[in-house]
Amino acid sequence: xxxxxxxxxxxxxxxxLMHQDWATTAYWANFIAIVNYILLGLGAFALILLSxxxxxxxxxxxxxxxxxxxxxxxxxxxLSIVIGLVFLGLALVINTFLFxxxxxxxxxxxxxxxxxxxxxxxxxxxxxxxxxxxILVLIVGYIVLIVxxxxxxSGLREF
Amino acid sequence: MEDNFNQPLDTGFxxxxxxxxxxxxxxxxxxxxxxxxxxxWGMFFSVLGFLYLGMILLSFLSLTALGGAEGAMAGIMxxxxxxxxxxxxxxxFNFSRYTRKAVLYDDSAAAHVGFANLRRLFHLVGILIxxxxxxxxVVLLIGLISIGL
Numbered sequence: 617x618x619x620x621x622x623x624x625x626x627x628x629x630x631x632x633l634m635h636q637d638w639a640t641t642a643y644w645a646n647f648i649a650i651v652n653y654i655l656l657g658l659g660a661f662a663l664i665l666l667s668x669x670x671x672x673x674x675x676x677x678x679x680x681x682x683x684x685x686x687x688x689x690x691x692x693x694x695l696s697i698v699i700g701l702v703f704l705g706l707a708l709v710i711n712t713f714l715f716x717x718x719x720x721x722x723x724x725x726x727x728x729x730x731x732x733x734x735x736x737x738x739x740x741x742x743x744x745x746x747x748x749x750x751i752l753v754l755i756v757g758y759i760v761l762i763v764x765x766x767x768x769x770s771g772l773r774e775f
Numbered sequence: 776m777e778d779n780f781n782q783p784l785d786t787g788f789x790x791x792x793x794x795x796x797x798x799x800x801x802x803x804x805x806x807x808x809x810x811x812x813x814x815x816w817g818m819f820f821s822v823l824g825f826l827y828l829g830m831i832l833l834s835f836l837s838l839t840a841l842g843g844a845e846g847a848m849a850g851i852m853x854x855x856x857x858x859x860x861x862x863x864x865x866x867x868f869n870f871s872r873y874t875r876k877a878v879l880y881d882d883s884a885a886a887h888v889g890f891a892n893l894r895r896l897f898h899l900v901g902i903l904i905x906x907x908x909x910x911x912x913v914v915l916l917i918g919l920i921s922i923g924l
Contacts, residue, residue: 626881626883627802627807627877627882627886628801629799630800631887633887634799634886634887634890637887637890637891637893638890638894641894641897644897644898644901647904648897728800730800730801733800734805734806734809738805738809740809741809741810741812744816744817745812747816747820748820751823
C-alpha cells in the first residue's frame, strides 16, 4: 500500500490549516481588542471623575493650618492622575497593536494580501514586545520600591 | 457520511505541495523574525506565568494547612484561580515552544501545532471575557433590582 503521509515540509508557504487557525485567532483577537477599548473608555471616564474629585481636595482642606498636608493632598491627587494617564496611554497603544493584528490578519485572509499578512505579524510581535517591556519595567519598579523601603526602614532603625 | 480513505492523512499540512503552495502566503524572513520574537516574548510570559502558578499553589497549600471552614473556602477559591490561569499559561507556553521550533528547524508541522495553540489561547481568553461580562451584567441587574430601579 502506498504511504501517503508526507514528512512535514519546510516552512515556505502557509497552509489551509494555518489559515483556519488564523481566522479564528483574528476573530477572537478582534473581540478582545474591542472589549479592551470599551474598558479603557470606562477607565478614562473614571480618571476624569478622579481628577474632578482631586481638584476639589485642596479646597476642602483650605482651612488646614498645616501647609505640608495641603500640598501632600494636592500633589497626591495630581500624581495619581498622572500615573493613571500613563497606564491608560500605554494600555491604549498596546491594545491598538492587538486590534491592528486582528484586522490585518482578517484582511490578509479575506483578500489574500501578502502585505497585510506581514503587517499583521509585525503588530502581533509589537503587541507582545510592548507588553513584555511594560511588565519588565513594572518588575524593576517593584524591586526598586522594595529596596528603597528596606533601606529606609533600616535607616529608621539605626536612627 | 462519505468516507474518503484515499485522501492523505496529512491533508492541509502539505507546505511543499505545489497545489497548496499557490494559495498560501509566503513565509518571508521578516515574518519568521516576527514569529521568532513573538515566541520569545511568549516564552518570557509563560515563565512568569509558571512562577505565578507556583505562588498560587503555595498559597493554596498554606490556606488548606490553616484548616477550618475559612481555610477550605479560601483553598477552593485558590483552586478555581489555578484552574483558570493554568490552561492559559500552558497554551501560551506551547505556542512559544512550537513556533520557535518551527522557525528554528523550518518545521511546518510544529508551526501548525504552535498556531493551533495560539487559536485555542485567544478562544479561551475570549470565552473567559464573555463569562466575566455576563457575571458583571447579572451583578449589575441584581443591584438595580435590589435598589428598586
